[in-house]
Amino acid sequence: MSSDENLRRALGGLSEPERLHHERLVATTALLADISFADILVLVPILDTAGPEGGAGGGESRFVVTAHSRPITSQTVHPDDLFGLAVTAEERPLAALGLRTGVSANGGAYLPGQDRWVQSLAVPVNLDNRTIAVLLREFPSVSDRVWGRLETTYFGLFRRLAGMIADGVYPYATGPGDHDHPPRVGDGVILLDAWQRVEYLTPNAHSALRRLGINGDPTGRRLAQVGLEPRALQRTVSASLPQTEEIERNGHSVVMRCLPLIQEDTLTGVLVLVRDITELRRVDRLLITKNAALAEVHHRVKNNLQTVSSLLSLQSRWLEGPEAKEALAESARRIRLIAAVHEILSEPDGESTPFESVVASLSSLLRESLAPPNAPISIKVSGAVGPLPSEVMTTMAIVLNELVQNAVDHGFGGAAAAIADGSEIVVRIGRENSELQVSVTDNGCGMPDGELEEGLGLTLVRTLVENDLGGNLVHRSAPGGTTVELTAPLPATNP
Missing domain, CATH: 3.30.565.10 (Histidine kinase-like ATPase, C-terminal domain)
Structure with a gap:
């Protein structure tokens, strides 16, 4: 069975709210992979109605991998993309256990294609008292990585988010807001406690704060106490919903994404992802300037071509021979069409105008x-x-x-x-x-x-x-x- 057919069968068994919850979870698997130093798989169950020989009533639980994210913070255990792959309960017994019990389970999984075992953590994706999928964290059984404060903090964050997934409160009911340069875990992480005090921040996050003029170690203090009061954090704390904000200060731009950490309907902390996008914003401004300059060039070329076309039309009035008049008329028409193209290109987003729209405009001019x-x-x-x-x-x-x-x-x-x-x-x-x-x-x-x-x-x-x-x-x-x-x-x- 093809990957598309597998996905259609798996997602077809979900209700509309469940599909929306699943889509939101899939959108956050990159974050979960980064903070857990592991591959993240989302498995949606399907129920076979055919037995081993094709008869009815087989009833063997199977899953379809509807998302596969690899970490940028560690090595992957799956070189091949597993998206759309169908797996059995025998191949992923922890997924079957999590689906059946609705609680998380630790263990291992054997990968026959690689002839090795990997460690695995199965987290049930619960929504309205029903397990709609299982999230798997799979990572090497043996690793050379030396665990320090950063690794311990990251994995603790994953554990908290995994608990929220099992409780049905993660992913959030609303998104954190769109941004053209969203931050990832590797860009910088700040962990705040229940009183919004800095519990931990990565070196990259510390550097981003210094760009905003926050010097010294903010650990143990609120961001407001060190001179930073992001509105996104205030809204996250008050509504327990994710928020994103871009802060410009001292010629630097930093984007902050605040994610509430919730346990038993209580805010227990905030995960803040930060990214210094100063250089990206500089490039954006250069592109805006370049596009404005190109639009001005097209506008001036259009005006000059229209002037030439008018001069040719004026010149034709002084001619008596029909062939000469027709030659000038044809030249003027060609120039007007080129001017029309430059007029389209001089408009906002003119360079991205579909060719068919240009042809439609030209056809009207040609008809006239x-x-x-x-x-x-x-x-x-x-x-x-x-x-x-x-x-x-x-x-x-x-x-x-x-x-x-x-x-x-x-x-x-x-x-x-x-x-x-x-x-x-x-x-x-x-x-x-x-x-x-x-x-x-x-x-x-x-x-x-x-x-x-x-x-x-x-x-x-x-x-x-x-x-x-x-x-x-x-x-x-x-x-x-x-x-x-x-x-x-x-x-x-x-x-």
Whole structure:
């Protein structure tokens, strides 16, 4: 059975509140793995209805691993990802015991794939007097790690959170709040007692406090007594719910996440995760400045292009020859389309604008500029590819302009011709792997038989597609219309 099917069967046996509780627990398994120096597995039970030979009534308890987190504070015992794996009660007897009794159990587990035993702690995940899953802490039977104050404190924290899991009060009913740079255990830990006095803090946490101007050892004192009064801590103490706050002081930024420690409905302490994000905020500000500068460049380029387009239109009024007028009109239209792309890129989040949105905007401009006001030409856009680099979008604006203009001129007889109802141009865009795929199809009269003669427009399109985009261009014509297809590789993006 596939991993997806295993997960579907396991989670399908949970009610909506139980699924939500499970999701919140899964979101915190990285924290639990870090403070316990062990792999954390979440096992959700499923009940087989088939016996060993496929008959009914087997009833053997099995589990599906719905979460697997490895610690960044220690070595892992599972090099392979166990997510989605189905395991039996025989393979994880402590999980079966925890599911049956609803209480935590210590012991071991044999890993046949590694031919060794590991230590294990099974914690029942209880909610409303029902065990909906089992959390397993698995770690090496023998370790070279020397346990000191930090290790003892961390494991004590895990024990307290494990008790809260068994009591059904962890994970919390609400999240700690979103943050773009959330802290992890390795970034810094401060443990407060029931009176919010500092019981222990890691060296990284001490360094973060020093960045905020807190000098000296705060152990045994409240944070307020050493000059730090985070609002998140006050809200956590008053409501017994997790809170997150970013503090800026002395040119430094530190994010603090406060998690209440509860036993028998009483607040017994607060776990505070801290992270110095000063450098990250500096990079964020640089990115904001860069994006603002790029937007301003696109805005100025757009204005300059519109000025050039206006000058060309003005110049065409002084010409008498129709060919010269048409040449200037085509040049002005191309420039206006490039200006339209830069206008989109100059807007907030313009660089992340999906290409299909740009094409939809360009199609409206093309419809207005290429066909007479009362001409029944429809330009439709289908497909999606997401954001593309600005240089690709500006090149594609020119390409689409030429292809749509060719469809109007050669498929429907030009803007001055009597265009029949139902005349349609369809622009299809798509992405396959790292390749851009675009086609322009009209339902006009089609191309004449024989070798295709490329005018300035198609020559320009082929040059841009093959030289600038490194792609290919293909024509297909029939009595019912013409299709031009192009493919081009997309540049690799940074993750």
